[in-house]
Amino acid sequence: MGCWTTSFNFGHLKAHSKVSFYFTMILIFTYLFYCLTGYCDSMPSPLYVHQSFKTKLYSLEGKKLQPDAHLNISIDREVPASDPKDLEDETLQRGLDYNTYNNLSVSNNFGTKEFPQTIIIGVKKGGTRALLEFLRVHPDVRAVGAEPHFFDRLYENGLQWYRNLMPRTLEGQITIEKTPSYFITHEAPHRVFSMSRATKLIVVVRDPVTRAVSDYTQTLTKNPSLPTFQNLVFKNSSTGLIDTSWSAVRIGIYAKHLENWLRYFPLSQFLFVSGEKLVTDPAGEMGRVQDFLGLKRVVTNKHFYFNQTKGFPCLKKPEGSNRPRCLGKSKGRPHPHIPSEVLHRLREFYKPFNLKFYQMTGQDFGWD
Numbered sequence: 382m383g384c385w386t387t388s389f390n391f392g393h394l395k396a397h398s399k400v401s402f403y404f405t406m407i408l409i410f411t412y413l414f415y416c417l418t419g420y421c422d423s424m425p426s427p428l429y430v431h432q433s434f435k436t437k438l439y440s441l442e443g444k445k446l447q448p449d450a451h452l453n454i455s456i457d458r459e460v461p462a463s464d465p466k467d468l469e470d471e472t473l474q475r476g477l478d479y480n481t482y483n484n485l486s487v488s489n490n491f492g493t494k495e496f497p498q499t500i501i502i503g504v505k506k507g508g509t510r511a512l513l514e515f516l517r518v519h520p521d522v523r524a525v526g527a528e529p530h531f532f533d534r535l536y537e538n539g540l541q542w543y544r545n546l547m548p549r550t551l552e553g554q555i556t557i558e559k560t561p562s563y564f565i566t567h568e569a570p571h572r573v574f575s576m577s578r579a580t581k582l583i584v585v586v587r588d589p590v591t592r593a594v595s596d597y598t599q600t601l602t603k604n605p606s607l608p609t610f611q612n613l614v615f616k617n618s619s620t621g622l623i624d625t626s627w628s629a630v631r632i633g634i635y636a637k638h639l640e641n642w643l644r645y646f647p648l649s650q651f652l653f654v655s656g657e658k659l660v661t662d663p664a665g666e667m668g669r670v671q672d673f674l675g676l677k678r679v680v681t682n683k684h685f686y687f688n689q690t691k692g693f694p695c696l697k698k699p700e701g702s703n704r705p706r707c708l709g710k711s712k713g714r715p716h717p718h719i720p721s722e723v724l725h726r727l728r729e730f731y732k733p734f735n736l737k738f739y740q741m742t743g744q745d746f747g748w749d
């Protein structure tokens with residue numbers, strides 16, 4: 382600093398002017414230092430286009446995008462891993478607000494933002510949050526905490542926007558996101574394929590009858606004046622005709638939705654995780670998942686404990702914390718009582734679809 386002072390004549394300045402001059406200089410140097418080390422990334426700036434961009438970018442129509450394509454997003458920040466208060470933060474299910482991300486996010490400049498190589502595409506209420514949180518314990522996995530809903534609701538925001546939501550990864554780390562509604566979205570397979578035909582797809586499936594009740598329970602929590610399950614499940618209660626237009630029923634016809642995905646992706650790119658086993662044997666199911674992703678089996682039995690109060694396996698040390706943690710209140714809710722004859726009728730309805738699904742996947746999930 383001495384050489385700086387020699388080039389200025391401070392004689393006429395009062396002491397406090399000197400102090401503010403030095404203070405300003407310190408601020409400028411600090412700012413320059415942080416910029417040089419990359420932390421200016423957290424300041425508003427044009428979207429960062431990675432030189433090491435490995436995946437080709439395609440527009441909605443499947444045309445390749447130019448790296449200098451006009452970008453509307455002006456801020457490049459990392460999406461928060463998850464709401465620290467509640468592992469099952471579903472804020473984005475109600476519509477993704479980029480600014481919400483923006484305000485909460487923490488940025489660092491290590492690694493690059495890549496498109497997810499793996500997506501947990503379904504199914505709603507299958508146990509997708511549990512799987513994502515268990516996977517995040519793995520040091521080679523980086524995941525978006527909330528559900529991006531890109532391939533169903535927000536596709537028009539463009540692939541650059543989507544990639545910008547991703548956490549930064551280092552060499553050897555994989556990027557994952559989960560949005561369970563992709564599985565039942567007609568356009569999703571083609572859109573994911575357009576991003577990368579090599580995407581690995583994970584589907585957490587659960588007995589469609591229990592899944593439907595779980596789905597109903599969630600809606601009931603939000604709207605206590607909802608008609609009863611039996612009122613909604615039948616088109617005609619006297620004939621026992623099931624109402625397949627009710628989403629709680631439709632989502633469980635897994636074979637039908639899978640058919641749509643198989644038009645674009647070979648079976649070898651799917652992993653079907655049993656939602657039931659994820660509860661009874663989380664480490665066993667996580668072993669399969671890690672193998673499928675080509676990851677070392679790091680997440681094992683020692684990462685889980687069974688929480689008697691919750692009635693579910695919980696993590697001894699979730700990502701970014703040393704304290705044991707279970708999923709939030711909305712995961713593992715008690716279900717309302719549904720008359721057994723209603724459940725029986727629904728089970729009969731699903732039987733042929735389940736069998737077809739077992740044939741298609743080569744796995745018997747034991748729901749019948």
Ligand SMILES: Nc1ncnc2c1ncn2[C@@H]1O[C@H](COP(=O)(O)OS(=O)(=O)O)[C@@H](OP(=O)(O)O)[C@H]1O
Nearest residue numbers: 505506507508509510511595693694708712713714
């Ligand atoms: N470890 C653990 N802790 C708590 N809950 C667990 C766990 N593993 C699986 N599950 C089951 O996950 C069900 C919720 O599924 P999703 O996370 O896929 O729901 S959502 O679609 O994201 O809303 C949720 O459904 P409900 O029991 O009906 O609430 C759980 O049964």
